[in-house]
Every structure is written in C-alpha cells, then in structure tokens.
Amino acid sequence: METEVGGGLNRDLFGKNFKWGVSTAAYQIEGSHDKDGKGSSIWDTYTERKNKILNGHHGRIACDFYMRHQEDLALVKKLNIPNFRFSTSWSRILPEGTGTVNQKGIDFYNRIIDTCLENGTDPWLTLYHWDLPLALEKKGGWTNRDVISWFAEFTEICAKHFGDRVKHWMVMNEPMVFTGAGYFLGVHAPGRTGAKNFIPAVHHTVLSISEGGRILKDMLPAAEVGTTFSCSYIEPYTKRPKDVNAANRIDTLLNRMFIEPILGLGYPEKDLPFLKKIGRYMHPGDEDKMVFDFDFIGVQNYTREIVRNSFITPYVQASLVKARNRNVPYTSMGWEVFPESIYEMIRKFNAYKNIKKIYITENGAAFTDHLVDGAVDDVDRTNYIKDNLKQVLRARNEGLSAEGYFVWTLTDNFEWSEGYHPRFGLVHVDFETQQRTIKLSGHWYSGFLGGANDQAAPDLNCENSTLISSIASKS
Template sequence: MDIEVGEELNRDLFGKDFKWGVSTAAYQIEGAHDADGKGSSIWDIYTERKKKILNGHHGKIACDFYNRYKEDISLLKDLNIPNLRLSTSWSRIMPSGTGPINHKGIDFYNRIIDTSLENGIEPWLTLYHWDLPHALEQKGGWTNRDIISWFAEYTEICAKHFGDRVKHWMVMNEPMVFTGAGYFLGVHAPGRTGANNFLPAVHHTVLSISEGGRILKDLLPAAEIGTTFSCSFIQPYTNRPKDVNAANRIDALLNRMFIEPILGMGYPENDLSFLKKISKYMRPGDEDKMAFDFDFIGVQNYTREIVKNSYLTPYVQASLVKAKDRGVPYTSMGWEVYPESIYEMIRKFNEYKNIKKIYITENGAAFPDHLIDGKVNDTQRTKYIQENLKQVLRARNEGMSAEGYFVWTLTDNFEWSEGYHPRFGLVHVDFETQQRTIKSSGHWYSDFLSGQNDQTKSDLNLEKSNLISSNASRS
C-alpha cells in the first residue's frame, strides 16, 4: 500500500522488526582530542591547517560527547530511540595505529556500550568513520598496502573487547567519500590529491573492508556484519547521449566503485575507463580477497545529482549541475531536496543479487535552525524525514529489502570541512555552552516511534522538552 499525500505516517506500517535509530561518528561528537592517551588522527592534523575548515572550526571539543555521553544516551531514551549507531576512534584505541592498546580508550567505549544497553538502546558499531591515526598516514595511510594488516589488527581488537555485547557491526563508513574527498580532491583529511593517491587508496580500502568482514564473522559468528556506502540518485541533465554517458560515469564513480568489487563483480572499468589503471596496485589473488558476503549493506542517501558532460573535467568528463542553479529546493549543504532519491537507491541496491539485507544507515538534512524562546521549530527537517520515510515504505511495499532507518543525526555536530555551520541534528547544540535543546523534528520522531503522531502532542511536550534539555546540559 502507498502513502497518499497528506496521509499520516505510522510506525506500525513498517512492521514490528523494522529497526529505528540515529547515527553518529566519533570525531564529529566526541571532542577530548588528546584526553586519556588518545593519539592524533588525520582530522586532528587537517583541521589545524589554515583555510581548510569553514570558519577555522575543529573537532577538539565538538559536542563533548566524551564527557557527556550519559546525558546524550539519556536523551535517546527520552526520545524513544531504540538503536544508536556510533563509531570507535582508531587513534583512541591504538594511538599509533598499531601496537600497544590504550586501555582508557577501550574503557570509554565499554562505558558507552554498557550505558546504552542499560537504557534499553542497542549499539551498532562502525569500525572506521574516517579518523585514521595520523601515525599511519605518515606511513602512507590508505595508499600503503600494509594498511590491510594494520586495519585487521584494529578490527580484531575491537571484536575481542566489544563483541560480547555488540551484535551489529559495520566495517567502514562511506569509502567513496573518504577516498575521493581525502585522497583525490584534497578537500577532506588527509588532503591528498590525484589519481596516484586515489587509486591505491581505493584498492586497499576494498581489500580492508572485506578482510574486516572476514575477521568479524570469524570471531563473532552470531553477530550481524555489514558495511555502509554513500549513494546519490544520478540523472542526466538532458537526454543527449553525451549527458547520459556522463551520468553513467558518475554513477559508476559514486555508487558502484566499492559495492561491486565487494560483491565479486570487479571494478566498473567498462563505464569508467581510468579505473583500469588500478590494475597497477593489484596482486595475484586480490580479486578473490576483494569479495565478502556481508549480512547486510548500509545505504546512506541524502539527495540526487544531475550530471552533464564536461570535457574539461579530468578522468570523468562530467560535472554536477548545482541544485541552486536548477531552481529546486535545497539544504544548507546545497543538496537538492528530492525524497524519491532514497527509493531509487533502495531499488538500485536491491537489484544486486548477492545483497541479503539493506538498512538505511544514514538519512537526514541540514537546514538553518533558530533557537527562539527555548525552542527550535525545524519544520523543513521534519518534512524531509517524513517524505523520505514515505519513500522507504514505498520500497518495502513493493517487496524490496529496507529493514531499518537511522536518522543522521542525534545532535548537531562537526560536519567535516563545513565545520559547525550545517546543523543535521534532532537536538540543537549551543557549542558555546553545550546546551542541548530538542528540536520539533526530534519531538516528531519521538512521537512517531512511540505511536503518537498527532502534531499537537509535540506542542504539549514543551514542558518536558525544557526539562530534558536542562538535564542534558552542563554549564
């Protein structure tokens, strides 16, 4: 059954086994960048470079989750959110990337896991969410093939320390983004550029994802093991063959680059010819090592992209047509608001025969938020989530796998090169005082998850909101 325009969403429509949650990432929320033996990550170093991050922002304090995790997990409980996706910081657990373990880092994540479970919240753990130990980057980072064994060591340590309680694992977050932005375009840490950095980083990342999956499945056979991919619905600017072919190349780059080799299909070289140069970094047996049969795939979608041919763009001969230039609604990130995109990406990933299960492990939107009289009335974000959920339900009703939905994100946080400007959270953060204030979108999500969808009930929750916000803050 389809949801008609104006019809009210209901949690029950998704089924009792559907997973609901929020997603977070260590560097974006934890702060405490050098506390209790933590080593530097590539983002600690990158944010110190001039003009790399909007307004000179950094993640040294971020949301201070390292010290405030109890309050934020309490917020999750109060908001009726049953699942928390988080990541571990490699450099907090292993300051040098390899070798000695920082037991205070292990203790920190044990406290998060235990506190979550005590509050009835299931932790979903991502091993790598972009914060590579700087000590490993000095040895070549993802361009060094040795990183496969370094990552394997880190994976094994996390599995042995957290696997008795964590039942859902993701190996990596959005490999196309951290390799493309960090090793090709240079706009994310570590700031490297060019195909000579990008191609080996891609190949070593693919091998590491599958190796991480094998280690987790071997050590934790009862756990559910997955990995996540960013994706955008790609359409050509016109129906001219040049634009259609350009869109196919961008689709291969953004949506197929990592999932297909992991499924045993190899790299999409036929649609993106410069990938043939990746053979320089392949060794005998790599094609088999690249593949792993994951229990689930995390699909992370925010928008669609319109693509046109561009002879001047190296490697892909294609460029994106910005949303603002097309006169369509867009978010603070400049991303088009196009809910059908998430349906199209669920459909695309369902077409792969070897994917067992799909979760939406990130979806959300950044809009300008205004704290007025202790309230943030973010109607645009609420509508965005509602319309995307309708598309997820549409996919499920058509028989596609879409077994869970995680909002990005719980609290406003550090958004990489954009600093603290884009606000994605269901909870507003005053980064001067660390005051938390539940937004109207957070109230809606809470009411939705508790089976209360009447908007007036959110309005009547103002007193509760003020109480929760007060309890979740420290001056």
C-alpha cells in the same frame, strides 16, 4: 514552509522487526582530542591547516560527547530511539595505529556500550568513520598496502573487547567519500590529491573492508556484520547522449565502484576506464580477497545529482549541476531536497543479487535552525524525514529490502570541512555552552517511535525538553 501533517504515516506500517535508530560518528561528536592517551588522527591535524575548514573550526571539543555521553545516551532513550549507531576512534584505541592498546580508550567505548544496554538501547558499532591515526598516515595511510594488516589488527581488538555485547557491526563508513575527498580532491583529511593517491587508496580500502568482514564473522559468528555506502540518485541534465553517458560515469564512480568488487563483480572498468589503473596495485589472489558476503549493506542517501557532460573535467568528463542553479529546494549543504532519491537507491541496491539485506543507515538534512524561547521549530527537517520515510515505505510495499532507518544525526555536530555551520541534528547544540535542546524533528521522531501517528504536530508550548550542562571549556 507550512507544517505538513496527516498522511497516515505510522510506525506500525513498517512492521514490528523494522530497525529504527540514529547515527553518529566519533570525530564529529567526541572532542577530548588528546585526553586519556588518545593519539592524533588525520582530522586533528587537517583542521589545523589554514583555510581547510569553514570559519577555522575544529573538532577538539565538538559536542563534548566524550565527557557527556551519559547525558546524550539518556536523550536517545528519552526520544524512544531503540538503536544507536556510533563509531570508534582508531587513535583512541591504538594511539600509534598499531601496537600498544590504550586501555582508557577501550574503557570509554565499553561505557558507551554498557550505558546503551542499561537504557534498553541496542548499540550498532562502526569500526572506521574516517579518522585514521596520524602515525599511519605518515606511513602512507590508505595508499600503503600495509594498511590492510593495520586495519585487521584494529578490527580484532574491537571484536575482542566489544563483541560480547555488540550484535550489529559496520566495517566502514562511506569509502567513496573518504577516499575521494581525502585522497583525490584533497578537501577532506589527509588532504592528498590526484589519481596516484586515489587509485591505491581505493583498492586497499576494498581489501580492508572485506578483510574486516571476515575477521568479525570469524570471531563473532552470531553477530550481524555489514558495511555502509554513500549513494546519490544520478540523472542526466538532458537526454542528449553526452549527458546520459556523463551521468553513467558519475553513477559508476559514486554508486558502483566499491560495492561491485565486494560483491564479486570486479571494478566497473568498462564504464569508468581510468579504474584500469588499479591493475598495477593488484596482487595475485586479490580478486578473491576483495569479495565478502556481508549480512547487510548500509545505504546512506541524502539527495540526487543532475549531471552534464564536461570535456574539461579529468577522468570522468562530467560535472554536477548545482541545485541552487536549477530552481529546486535545497538544504544548507546545497543538496536538493528530493525524497524519491532514497526510493531509487533502495531499488538500485536491491537489483544486486548477492545483497541479503539493506538498512538505511544514514538519512537526514541540514537546515538553518533558530533557537527561540527554548524551542527549535525545524519544520523543513521534520518534513524531510517524513517524506523520506514515505519513500522507504513505498519501497517496502513493493517487496524491496529496506529493513531499518537511521536518522543522521542525534545532535548538531562538526560537519567536516563545513565546520559547525550545517546543523543536521534532532537535537540543537549551543557550541558555546554545550546546552542541548530537542528540536521539533526530535519531538516528532520520538512521538512517531512511541507509537503516535503524524496526525498532529507536537505541542511546543509544553515544558521543553532541554538538558542543560555545565559550560564547556574552550581551546
């Protein structure tokens, strides 16, 4: 693909109050899986199971962010990125999930927060990004209603220790993914399957999200509190009623199932009848406890999905038509490159009356990267980001709420069941040496945020921006 330049994309077009950032997650970058008192998480043990992770990869070292966070946060500053989103590892703070607090874990996140502030970077904290303490999973994890009180305890501890400096909070990351992949399909930790696990996990997660929001606003009334949702633009394979109805069911499952009960609309049982099974887990008063008025919603979008009717697929009677079978461009994750998807999802979430503000808290792409002569010329990723930003600007120009944009992600990292194969980062990581190299996309984003427009690509023949660290120890 030739480099696409021009088009007049400029930071100023988004307004001076637009939030620009980059997003990360604890398990995907931190490593040091058992250092300084950290307890095991469900991902620590899931990656040890045979044939669960591509190439047998694991997150025991990952990007070694636990030891190298000063360097990586210096990269954030170097790239002119004003907002840094990160998550806390529950088992690093509470090794057993509840009870005794690990002070060294608290100290680590205090160092991240303090370093961000010293660098002029605003820290945005996500409480939960999928790494449930193993001790709690042994008690049933998200299928056990006690998880609501466990999560409340964790939330209170984080608010107490970090709330004096963190002004932007996200309760959870993508609940549909960690419940669906982890408790229904079994392709993510903890590897459980079936509706008997998925249905209670959904309800207890909804209750925990709203309870977390209430705790944060009660303890930190001046803070901006939100939560994030994964979403994909859904279209039917054909205009036949069966495909249209199948697409509606998938849209309900992926895009509506968590946001609507939190907004006070209840579970969308009419369009997805098997959700009626949640009724057996409902307690008196749950309808009110599910609801919370968040300050913002984080929308996380990467692609669209094309859906056809599939009678043999249980519960939803629908299946996805893969991008590689549709003669469309796609990423190394197999996801279609379709920038209009982010515009459509901004439009969809804006249609809800009770959402105050929307940030794009994740958007990015994985492509095959090549480090050549100290540079990574990732033109496809650079154009992906630019094309998606044009769609965000399109939405803003139509008066829709889209108040910020966070790239996924800062560095190449551990991508869950896909291991280290997909690379999403603005910064390339050599996982043998932990050497960091800023990619073309990182240079472009830095120049864009520094005030330059995209009339020219960065000069990659200049002194390349590489941080060389000592060789990481291997497991």
